[in-house]
Amino acid sequence: xxIVVCVKYVPDAQADRGFDEADLxxxxxxxxxxxxxxxxxxVEEALKLAEAGEGEVTVVTIGPDKAADAIKKALQMGADxxxxxxxxxxxxxxxxxxxxxxxxxxxxLGTPDLVLTGMASTDGTMGVVxxxxxxxxxxxxxxxxxxxxxxxxxxxxxxxxxxxSETITSPRPALVSVTDQINEPRYPxxxxxxxAKKKPVETWSLxxxxxxxxxxxxxxxxxxxxxxxxxxxxxxxxxVTDEGDGGTKLAAFLASxxxx
Amino acid sequence: xxxxxVLVDHANGAVRKxxxxxxxxxxxxxxxxxxxxxxxxxxxxxxxxxxxxxxxxAMDSADLTDYLVxxxxxxxxxxxxxxxxxxxxxxxxxxxxxxxARVAIKTDSGLITDAIDVQPGADGIETTQSVFAxxxxxxxxxxxxxxxxxxxxxxxxxxxxxxxxxxxxxNLTISADAKTAKIVESTEKKSTGRPxxxxxxxxxxxxxxxxxxxxxxxxxxxxxxxxxxxxRAAVDAGWYPxxxxxxQTGKQVSPQLYVACGISGAIQHRAGMQTSKTIxxxxxxxxxxxxxxxxxxxxxxxxxxxxxxxxxxxASKG
Numbered sequence: 001x002x003i004v005v006c007v008k009y010v011p012d013a014q015a016d017r018g019f020d021e022a023d024l025x026x027x028x029x030x031x032x033x034x035x036x037x038x039x040x041x042x043v044e045e046a047l048k049l050a051e052a053g054e055g056e057v058t059v060v061t062i063g064p065d066k067a068a069d070a071i072k073k074a075l076q077m078g079a080d081x082x083x084x085x086x087x088x089x090x091x092x093x094x095x096x097x098x099x100x101x102x103x104x105x106x107x108x109l110g111t112p113d114l115v116l117t118g119m120a121s122t123d124g125t126m127g128v129v130x131x132x133x134x135x136x137x138x139x140x141x142x143x144x145x146x147x148x149x150x151x152x153x154x155x156x157x158x159x160x161x162x163x164x165s166e167t168i169t170s171p172r173p174a175l176v177s178v179t180d181q182i183n184e185p186r187y188p189x190x191x192x193x194x195x196a197k198k199k200p201v202e203t204w205s206l207x208x209x210x211x212x213x214x215x216x217x218x219x220x221x222x223x224x225x226x227x228x229x230x231x232x233x234x235x236x237x238x239x240v241t242d243e244g245d246g247g248t249k250l251a252a253f254l255a256s257x258x259x260x
Numbered sequence: 261x262x263x264x265x266v267l268v269d270h271a272n273g274a275v276r277k278x279x280x281x282x283x284x285x286x287x288x289x290x291x292x293x294x295x296x297x298x299x300x301x302x303x304x305x306x307x308x309x310x311x312x313x314x315x316x317x318a319m320d321s322a323d324l325t326d327y328l329v330x331x332x333x334x335x336x337x338x339x340x341x342x343x344x345x346x347x348x349x350x351x352x353x354x355x356x357x358x359x360x361a362r363v364a365i366k367t368d369s370g371l372i373t374d375a376i377d378v379q380p381g382a383d384g385i386e387t388t389q390s391v392f393a394x395x396x397x398x399x400x401x402x403x404x405x406x407x408x409x410x411x412x413x414x415x416x417x418x419x420x421x422x423x424x425x426x427x428x429x430x431n432l433t434i435s436a437d438a439k440t441a442k443i444v445e446s447t448e449k450k451s452t453g454r455p456x457x458x459x460x461x462x463x464x465x466x467x468x469x470x471x472x473x474x475x476x477x478x479x480x481x482x483x484x485x486x487x488x489x490x491x492r493a494a495v496d497a498g499w500y501p502x503x504x505x506x507x508q509t510g511k512q513v514s515p516q517l518y519v520a521c522g523i524s525g526a527i528q529h530r531a532g533m534q535t536s537k538t539i540x541x542x543x544x545x546x547x548x549x550x551x552x553x554x555x556x557x558x559x560x561x562x563x564x565x566x567x568x569x570x571x572x573x574x575a576s577k578g
Contacts, residue, residue, distance in 0.1 A: 013508065013527050017392045038509060095371065096364065119354075122508060123392075126373045127354065128361035131329065135362045140440035141329055144354055146502070156444075159328075161354070162456060162503055163271050167445035168328050174441075180509040181502050222370030222404040226386065229397045234539070234553050241546075242560025247568025250540065251576065253556040257538055259462065259484065259517055260576045 038118035092218030099132035262346035273300020369405025469522015525550025
């Protein structure tokens with residue numbers, strides 16, 4: 001069974017994240033990045049399924065040069081090969097364009113048995129690319145899985161919502177997104193780190209995918225960022241030490257702010 | 261006046277507060293028209309009328325509700341293509357965002373998610389989003405197609421405005437292609453009687469410091485009529501369900517008051533609550549990063565501080 005996992009290289013949330021002043025895009029150059037945490041769960045799930053069913057895991061990412069690190073981490077965990085899509089014209093792409101580029105890449109690879117993704121990126125946090133991919137590829141959308149199993153010709157997941165927990169099933173091939181509840185991503189072993197160095201990684205441009213550069217990136221975006229304003233850091237308020245009256249003081253504060 | 265569609269957020273006809281908020285926003289932008297999918301349109305009509313809906317486009321069919329997202333997106337896209345509203349507002353919950361995503365592709369339209377404010381602008385509708393764990397505010401607009409905007413809870417104060425809420429039944433045949441991911445079982449969550457986490461005005465959360473005992477956190481929450489949240493550590497330890505998780509990989513909340521109990525305040529958690537209007541923390545560790553964010557903090561044991569606070573709050577309410 002062949003599985004494609006879409007992953008993203010994102011700025012480290014612990015670092016000072018920000019925007020490029022010139023074009024208001026997310027600053028990806030001067031901040032350290034890494035494989036998005038939520039994508040690790042997707043890679044792990046793909047590896048587990050491939051190990052059980054004798055398949056191959058291909059990791060795909062879109063991003064500037066440094067995004068190769070996201071692929072490298074996935075290969076070190078055990079993925080078999082990688083595809084890195086990189087092109088200056090992709091800069092400033094919205095989810096619409098991102099999903100289109102990923103869809104074309106998946107079609108070029110030959111649509112696999114399963115396309116796996118994380119539930120959302122940890123920088124944009126939109127959570128819409130998986131659904132867009134399903135729409136574009138004409139695949140059943142089986143998303144936000146906290147539990148997953150394959151049965152014969154299909155896939156079954158558990159999806160936990162606020163009101164209810166649902167069991168959802170669909171035939172394969174399918175597009176599946178997973179939450180951070182689904183598994184425990186493995187740490188790359190030393191053997192895995194060494195083996196990753198020999199694994200094939202292809203680099204594709206927009207031309208390789210037959211995509212007109214003016215239809216993606218800032219030029220092709222369907223949304224426009226008007227302004228970004230850094231919020232002043234919160235000023236620290238009063239801190240008291242509990243000396244038998246901490247709770248009373250807390251209630252007094254709430255009263256002063258009219259919460260009670 | 262152009263119609264602004266609002267996808268009704270409901271549980272079997274019980275309309276959620278987010279719908280009232282979106283109808284209020286819709287009224288700023290044009291004529292609010294509700295879109296109601298599933299059973300219960302008649303039950304919901306009075307509430308939709310109270311917040312200004314002029315019409316309620318409704319369809320009740322197992323085809324819509326027995327399958328995940330795709331049929332609802334197909335219905336909405338068809339309605340948008342046919343009636344050409346000036347914008348479409350959808351709740352920013354997981355299913356809402358996925359529906360919006362697919363409608364965007366079907367109608368070749370731009371999409372903004374997690375808007376915390378939506379206003380008419382000189383050049384079209386302007387949205388505001390809070391990004392990077394609340395450190396930046398971003399203003400944006402949609403430049404193509406029918407603007408599709410997913411709106412977060414607590415983004416507007418619902419304003420009562422009388423509307424006709426005339427129910428307009430719409431019958432569309434849902435394609436076989438949309439009916440591929442079937443919901444074969446649905447187990448309703450037991451209601452705690454507490455407000456829903458993302459909608460609540462007050463949230464009290466517990467973390468590692470509770471050592472698994474959420475009783476003081478829950479009692480304090482109940483004294484305030486608050487929702488109960490949990491840190492990732494608490495959820496991973498199995499002390500509280502994932503749907504209560506506040507943080508980067510859980511829910512992002514922005515209530516009037518957020519009380520963090522026994523939570524250190526690592527960036528993973530802060531990403532989920534940093535934009536709350538007032539933040540309070542109780543933690544044994546004076547060095548806990550959470551204290552950098554607070555309007556008021558107590559360095560102490562939550563097992564002493566919270567019960568005392570609960571008593572004081574309850575007493576003040578007479």
